[in-house]
Amino acid sequence: MGERGEEWEAVMLRKAEEEESKAVKKVKLVTSDGVTMEVEISTVKEMETIQAFMNATDTDNSIIFPLPKVSSHILSRIMELMSGEYDQELVKRLSHEELKEICMVANYLNMKTLLHLTASAIANLIQNKSVEFVRHFFNIINDFTPEEEVQLRKTHEWAFEGVDED
Amino acid sequence: MSSEKNCVSKLEKQKDCKVYSLLDLPEWTLDCILECLSPLDLFRVAQVCTTLRDKTRSDALWEKLIKQKWGRLLGDAAYHEWQWHTTKFANTQSIFSLQQNQTGSCGSFSGVWPFLNFHSYLENFTDLITLFKNCSKMALYICLESGRFWFPVQLYKTANLLCYDTIVSYDSKRDTFKARSQTGEWRLTEENIQWDRLRSPAVETSPREIHMSNCMLKPGDQIEIQMKKRIESPFYKLVVEFKQYSPSSRNKRSVLNRNRHEEQVSFLRWFGGIRKLDKEEEIEKWNNLFASR
Numbered sequence: 001m002g003e004r005g006e007e008w009e010a011v012m013l014r015k016a017e018e019e020e021s022k023a024v025k026k027v028k029l030v031t032s033d034g035v036t037m038e039v040e041i042s043t044v045k046e047m048e049t050i051q052a053f054m055n056a057t058d059t060d061n062s063i064i065f066p067l068p069k070v071s072s073h074i075l076s077r078i079m080e081l082m083s084g085e086y087d088q089e090l091v092k093r094l095s096h097e098e099l100k101e102i103c104m105v106a107n108y109l110n111m112k113t114l115l116h117l118t119a120s121a122i123a124n125l126i127q128n129k130s131v132e133f134v135r136h137f138f139n140i141i142n143d144f145t146p147e148e149e150v151q152l153r154k155t156h157e158w159a160f161e162g163v164d165e166d
Numbered sequence: 167m168s169s170e171k172n173c174v175s176k177l178e179k180q181k182d183c184k185v186y187s188l189l190d191l192p193e194w195t196l197d198c199i200l201e202c203l204s205p206l207d208l209f210r211v212a213q214v215c216t217t218l219r220d221k222t223r224s225d226a227l228w229e230k231l232i233k234q235k236w237g238r239l240l241g242d243a244a245y246h247e248w249q250w251h252t253t254k255f256a257n258t259q260s261i262f263s264l265q266q267n268q269t270g271s272c273g274s275f276s277g278v279w280p281f282l283n284f285h286s287y288l289e290n291f292t293d294l295i296t297l298f299k300n301c302s303k304m305a306l307y308i309c310l311e312s313g314r315f316w317f318p319v320q321l322y323k324t325a326n327l328l329c330y331d332t333i334v335s336y337d338s339k340r341d342t343f344k345a346r347s348q349t350g351e352w353r354l355t356e357e358n359i360q361w362d363r364l365r366s367p368a369v370e371t372s373p374r375e376i377h378m379s380n381c382m383l384k385p386g387d388q389i390e391i392q393m394k395k396r397i398e399s400p401f402y403k404l405v406v407e408f409k410q411y412s413p414s415s416r417n418k419r420s421v422l423n424r425n426r427h428e429e430q431v432s433f434l435r436w437f438g439g440i441r442k443l444d445k446e447e448e449i450e451k452w453n454n455l456f457a458s459r
Contacts, residue, residue, distance in 0.1 A: 100188060107195050115195060122188075123202030131213045139187040140215045152219065154293055156209040158312045 027054075028064045035072035036064075043082060048110035069108055074101045078114065086113055091121045096137065099125070189217055196221060205231055205307065228303035236310055241366030244317040247286035248306055251315075252298040286333055287316035287346075311338055319364045321345055321356070324455055329390070334364065368448075369441055388443040390452070 027044045029037045044050050050065055057063070067075065077098055084090045094102065103118035105111075126134050135142060144152070188196070200222060203211065212222040232240070291314055297305040309315035313335040320329045332355065334343040343359040346352045369392060383389065411418040443449050 103188070103195070104191065107191055116198060119195060119198035120202045123199045123207075126199075126211065127203065127207050129210070131210055134211055135214045138189065138214065138218075140189060140218070143215050144213075144219075148216070149213070152213055155297070155308070156212070158308075159206055159209050 026062050028062060029070075029075065030064060030066045031070050031072040031075050032068050033072050037072065037075060037079075039079070043079070046082065046111050046113065048112075050109065067109075070105050071101075074098065074105055078102060078105065078111075081114065081117075086117050088117075088121075091117060094121075096125070100137075189215075193221075197224075197227075200224075200227060201230070205311070223297075223301035223304050225301065225303040228301070228307050232303060232307055232310070236307075239319055239361075239364055239366050240310075240317065241319075243285065243367050244319075247317060248302075248309075248315065251286070251288040251291075252302055252305065285318040285331070285348075287352075288314060289316070290314050310336060313337055313344075316346065318367055320367050321359065322363045322365070322451075322455060324458055327452075327455060327459065329365070329368075331367065334359065365451075369439075383440075383442060388449045388452070389440045390443055390448075392439045392441055 026038050027041060027050070029039060029050075031037065044054065053065065054063060077094065081087075081090055081102070091099070099118060099121055103115065103122060106114040106118055126137060129137075134140075188199075200208065200211070208222045208227070212219040288309065291309065294305050294308065297308075306315070310317070316333040316335045319332060319334050321332045321334070322329050330347070332345045332347045334345045336343055337357075340358065341361075342357070343361075343364065344354060345356045345359055347355045368390070405419055407419055443452070
């Protein structure tokens, strides 16, 4: 009996140790506006850019990772999306600016699920919208020559017969 | 995460100085967005700037869209015909020859067809010639959707249980097809044809050649008789020989005679071989036609 109890204790101790070492392993992300966010290591798993760095350094200590292209506001939005398991409803609540920035960050951090989610959300957003809207949304300057514009309209003309421009 | 509160004010400050464009995203991210768009949206996005115009014209994007909407109907034959029309005009840059052929790539329907092996027609395409070379998939989509490309299909005729070769053009407003058939010298033979009455040509043999069946038939197999337009050597009878029976057996041969009625209905069609049906859906389709007759 006594032996068994000791065994049991040993197992528990080992478990506690493991948990402790897990708890220690946290990643500190420093955003562009100087805010440090401490996140679980599991969170970072999806950020392939950071994960690759961690695999390369292979350290047990906490890691500080600077994100000069990511604001704390956007990073916290991303955390929300991740903890909400990328719920479409959460995405719908984002502003246009947030959506665009998150898409850029998802690309920068190589977060595939988030990238697909935001890309399809952006596609939804520009559906049935005017050329001007898309131009503004993508932050693009019209670089067509008048001739090119005429040519283009001619090519697409048939498709827009009877369709209302918004 | 606890720092969320105090970062909001900082964010406000930095928002103003951010200038970026989604065009800075790597290509495949942008492709991700474009892939979710409908053809109409792609046309609109194409008008935003030259970069997006070029990106929305990629063959990969349009190939997917063609498969989605047209995959069921476009057979290899249709692709070959398309290739023929477009490479011909991508290579002949001569304005003179284009002006002469403005009604269509093979002259007008009422006129003589210079290429009798042809089984398609392309009309009203002069404004698309520049697209043929560099974005041929988008051009194909446009020509299909706008009804400019008459492509080869087979049309089910419920009344006499036929499925015959024809060329069709799409009417996007009604979501139906118009058909022209060689039998009537390419006159318009039918309009308002629904999607489910068409199929892509079942055999690769052209409508003018005999289809040589290379499959073994056994009792219980479902077959379909190919009708061909081959005036030079008409077959009046279709003889099916069963290899598994001995030559003396009365089951060895089965002879199908063309009767008078049939000849009246389809006076320019001749037996052109048989084809075994091995797809369940094809058999079901014929059974439905039987039932609805």
